[in-house]
Amino acid sequence: MKTISTFQRLKDSNEKIAMLTAYDYSTAQVLDAAEVDAVLVGDSLAMVALGYENTYNISIDDMLIFIRAVARGAKNSFIIGDMPFMSYNLSIEQGLENAGKMIQAGANAVKLEGCNEFILSLVRRCVESGIPVLGHLGFTPQLMNTIGGHKIQGKSSEKIESILSCAKELEKAGCFGIVLELMPAESAKYITDNLKIPTIGIGAGVNCSGQIVVTDDILGKFTDFVPKFVKRYANLHDEMLKGIKLYKQEVKESMFPSERESFELAESEKDKLKIQ
Numbered sequence: 001m002k003t004i005s006t007f008q009r010l011k012d013s014n015e016k017i018a019m020l021t022a023y024d025y026s027t028a029q030v031l032d033a034a035e036v037d038a039v040l041v042g043d044s045l046a047m048v049a050l051g052y053e054n055t056y057n058i059s060i061d062d063m064l065i066f067i068r069a070v071a072r073g074a075k076n077s078f079i080i081g082d083m084p085f086m087s088y089n090l091s092i093e094q095g096l097e098n099a100g101k102m103i104q105a106g107a108n109a110v111k112l113e114g115c116n117e118f119i120l121s122l123v124r125r126c127v128e129s130g131i132p133v134l135g136h137l138g139f140t141p142q143l144m145n146t147i148g149g150h151k152i153q154g155k156s157s158e159k160i161e162s163i164l165s166c167a168k169e170l171e172k173a174g175c176f177g178i179v180l181e182l183m184p185a186e187s188a189k190y191i192t193d194n195l196k197i198p199t200i201g202i203g204a205g206v207n208c209s210g211q212i213v214v215t216d217d218i219l220g221k222f223t224d225f226v227p228k229f230v231k232r233y234a235n236l237h238d239e240m241l242k243g244i245k246l247y248k249q250e251v252k253e254s255m256f257p258s259e260r261e262s263f264e265l266a267e268s269e270k271d272k273l274k275i276q
């Protein structure tokens with residue numbers, strides 16, 4: 001069973017950490033079978049699974065449904081629950097209570113975006129209460145409106161130093177790792193090299209301690225947009241479309257269901273009804 005020490009051990013032994021997202025039971029089963037290092041129930045599910053334009057419209061109660069489904073499917077995986085917008089911003093008590101709900105729903109850790117005095121206190125309180133926390137810096141989708149859109153972060157030496165100093169504060173507060181999103185590869189390398197805990201990159205180059213991407217993006221199931229940092233490993237949208245079109249055609253032509261997919265009435269009962 002993987003724990004937070006697994007991630008530190010992987011960084012210390014220079015073995016990359018491979019994480020992916022899952023939102024449902026059957027996808028979680030596949031990730032579990034592939035033995036990925038961790039499964040993130042990301043708030044990206046608001047867009048990818050629920051069709052919203054951004055991650056603002058998902059609540060803690062919604063997230064808990066998906067965490068429970070993933071926990072039932074990924075029985076041997078380390079599961080991280082993403083704290084959604086406004087589920088930890090009102091008070092330390094609110095954040096701690098909601099982080100606790102995620103653990104009770106089956107997550108092994110939670111992820112929080114950003115780094116200010118409030119977030120640092122919340123991280124400390126979670127860790128003291130037995131809730132491991134993964135930080136998230138660089139582009140943080142829940143702060144998109146104040147950042148001013150999907151912008152690459154850490155593009156100047158000052159900005160890189162500022163992200164590093166936040167990362168060090170999160171490390172000191174007890175985070176077991178930090179997601180670095182959308183920044184030049186060199187910036188992420190500099191931050192990774194100056195931290196003890198692992199970094200998990202998304203659009204942050206190959207030199208992070210590990211990588212996280214949205215499973216539906218890399219498998220080509222979510223096709224609304226394809227970020228530059230996504231590599232396609234399969235084309236599930238087209239495969240599904242092909243299968244569904246074939247099903248539709250076979251229904252129209254009475255080819256489905258065939259005898260193989262049907263149940264037969266006993267001869268004695270057919271006789272009584274006088275049917276062939």
Ligand code: KIV
Nearest residue numbers: 021042043044213214
């Ligand atoms: O919500 C999400 O999926 C994330 C990423 C880091 C992939 O936060």
